Amino acid sequence: MSPPLRVVFAGTPDFAASSLAALLQSRHSVVAVYTQPDRPAGRGRKLTASPVKALALEHDLPVLQPQSLKAPETQAELAGLEADIMVVVAYGLILPQAVLDIPPLGCLNVHASLLPRWRGAAPIQRAIEAGDSESGVTIMQMDAGLDTGDMLLVRHTPIADTTTGGELHDTLAALGGEAIVEALDALAGPGLPATPQPETGVTYAAKLSKAEAELNFRQPAKTLAAKIRAFNPWPVAWCAHGKERLRLLMATASARRNGEAPHPPGTLLEHAPDALRIACGAQGTEVLSVTRAQLPGGKPLAVRDLLNARSGTLAPGLLLGQATEETS
Structure with a gap:
């Protein structure tokens, strides 16, 4: 069997925590976790850790919470982790090209849609709102564009006429965890073919308000x-x-x-x-x-x-x- 990969994980909400949990149960090694800085939450507006941070601390993982990834010293810190690959799931920060170039195997994203449909911030809800009959997750090789990178692995799931945003969120979160582990297993061994996204069928999922x-x-x-x-x-x-x-x-x-x-x-x-x-x-x-x-x-x-x-x-x-x- 090929050796396990050293992984840096970047994510913030519950959806991302599902992928982190799957990686922690895999044979690969999560060497550090990036997540958004703690935010005020609740009636008392108390600073609260993200779900990803909470899970990382439970497993005694190093947690980094920069405001941005643009600073040279922040990028040097990431390079110093000597990870093979970076997995990004609903992180909430833009990754500059310099960051995308640091890991030898690049940066993978778990995106909650069947790309190129529903690029952007709210693919789960927009798919239901538009009456789509199916959704899924795409494991994508990240580039500098907005969800425009090559597709490595796609998993589908139906949308019923009773499916809610919360239910589809939970289904895709679990599916994303399974898919990212499968993708890393393949990349640690024979590799995965990269498929460019088609130029037709592109839609954008605007942020909910x-x-x-x-x-x-x-x-x-x-x-x-x-x-x-x-x-x-x-x-x-x-x-x-x-x-x-x-x-x-x-x-x-x-x-x-x-x-x-x-x-x-x-x-x-x-x-x-x-x-x-x-x-x-x-x-x-x-x-x-x-x-x-x-x-x-x-x-x-x-x-x-x-x-x-x-x-x-x-x-x-x-x-x-x-x-x-x-x-x-």
Whole structure:
């Protein structure tokens, strides 16, 4: 068997921690971990270590947290680790060309999409929002571009019409860990063929923002349902409910009942036993069926339980989505 590789790992959030955990269970040696500086978090805004840092410290690994990788002394420190390869997963810092050139085998990235589709910051959520039928992870040889490097290994997974952003995140995090270990095993031995990304099919996954989480019920039911699932658990899709917010966590498009007339978009129709039915589409002729939601001050609940507890606040005929200053 070929000798194990010396690996420097760079990553920050939970998604990256899954790949680090897989590497720690592999035959390869993680010699140091780079992660973002500690950030304020929680109500007390206390400085908090990233999930990657927490895992690295549990395993007594050296942790480095530079503000940037551009300084010559920072690059010299990385070179001094004498790693064979650098694995980068949702690190959050740009790697200059000088850094990409340091490890003899270069820098690999675990990217949560089937490149070249969904380059950029939020590939998991954008794939669901766009109605894609599948996603996956790509192990990519990094270059100076934005997710433009050659592909070394690709793994696929389906997206169901009930898949949420959180569920796809967890699936791809585990898949990414398996794939990066497989890639390193191959690179330590016979190697992996590098496939340039095709020039067609390139899309960009813009960073998520809270501002885009408000729903517009004039959109088609299928579009709204995909957005609700994509934005669960963050930033969470919502609509105005009087002067407060109703958060919507799971929904599907459904058909109007026989004889049911169109209603203004955002109108609550007669409930199903387990769903809020909301008129939507430009003419109010489509129906969005919401099966999980959260009222202000309450917990996320299946709509069946929500209606049992608070049916009076969600009466048919109520018009949702009329934002006020308090909810905008």
